[in-house]
Every structure is written in structure tokens, then in C-alpha cells.
Amino acid sequence: MTEKGDVYVLDEPTTGLHLADVSTLLGLLDRLVDSGKTVIVIEHHQAVMAHADWIIDMGPGAGHDGGAVVFEGTPAALVDDASTLTGQHLKEYVGR
Incomplete structure (x- = not known):
């Protein structure tokens, strides 16, 4: 590779x-x-x-309910934002 x-x-x-x-x-x-x-x-x-290093979160839902960029930035910024489902789950995962 x-x-x-x-x-x-x-x-x-x-x-x-x-x-x-x-x-x-x-x-x-x-x-x-x-x-x-x-x-x-x-x-x-x-x-x-x-x-x-960088996350592009697509959503807001799955399938036909998704397709829009709902967040773009670092994992830390996604955890701090936590306005998306991904952000909420990542925040829980990292314990913040």
C-alpha cells in the first residue's frame, strides 16, 4: 500500500x-x-x-434522510459541538 x-x-x-x-x-x-x-x-x-485528524459528518439521518454535511472539523470540535448524533455518541465514547 x-x-x-x-x-x-x-x-x-x-x-x-x-x-x-x-x-x-x-x-x-x-x-x-x-x-x-x-x-x-x-x-x-x-x-x-x-x-x-478531520471528520465530515453526513446526515441528519440515514438513507434518504441524509446526504447533507452536518459537521466538518476535528474530533474534539465535534465532541464540543455534540449537535449531531455522531457528536453525541463520540462525546459519550471519549467520556466528556
């Missing part, structure tokens, strides 16, 4: 992973970013969201 492309898009990469493997995945993603790659992750796993 580190030699072929400059942009990687992963869709729900934690699906089916053991919780211990999520840390391994986050380490791999960090190494890609540290090497100058762009990594875009579509994910619902709160550990991945909390670890992200």
Missing part, C-alpha cells in the same frame, strides 16, 4: 475486526499519513473517529 498510490479510501475497514486489531489498523493508517499519503476512511467505529 505504501508504494503504489497517494490517496487511499477505505470503507468501514473495522468491519469484522477484533477490538485489538483496530489498534493495529490505526497504526497502519498513521504510518500511511506519516509517509505523506492521504487516507480517507468512511467509518462508524468511534475509536477510528476519535483518532481522526
Whole structure:
């Protein structure tokens, strides 16, 4: 992965992973970013969201009730805002 492309898009990469493997995945993603790659992750796993540099939250609901950008910013700003369902769940996850 580190030699072929400059942009990687992963869709729900934690699906089916053991919780211990999520840390391994986050380490791999960090190494890609540290090497100058762009990594875009579509994910619902709160550990991945909390670890992200930037979040784009789509909503306000799922399916035909979604499709609008309801938040864009850092995970900390999303937790501080907590006006979206994602923000509320992430705030609970990080214990704030």
C-alpha cells in the first residue's frame, strides 16, 4: 500500500475486526499519513473517529434522510459541538 498510490479510501475497514486489531489498523493508517499519503476512511467505529485528524459528518439521518454535511472539523470540535448524533455518541465514547 505504501508504494503504489497517494490517496487511499477505505470503507468501514473495522468491519469484522477484533477490538485489538483496530489498534493495529490505526497504526497502519498513521504510518500511511506519516509517509505523506492521504487516507480517507468512511467509518462508524468511534475509536477510528476519535483518532481522526478531520471528520465530515453526513446526515441528519440515514438513507434518504441524509446526504447533507452536518459537521466538518476535528474530533474534539465535534465532541464540543455534540449537535449531531455522531457528536453525541463520540462525546459519550471519549467520556466528556
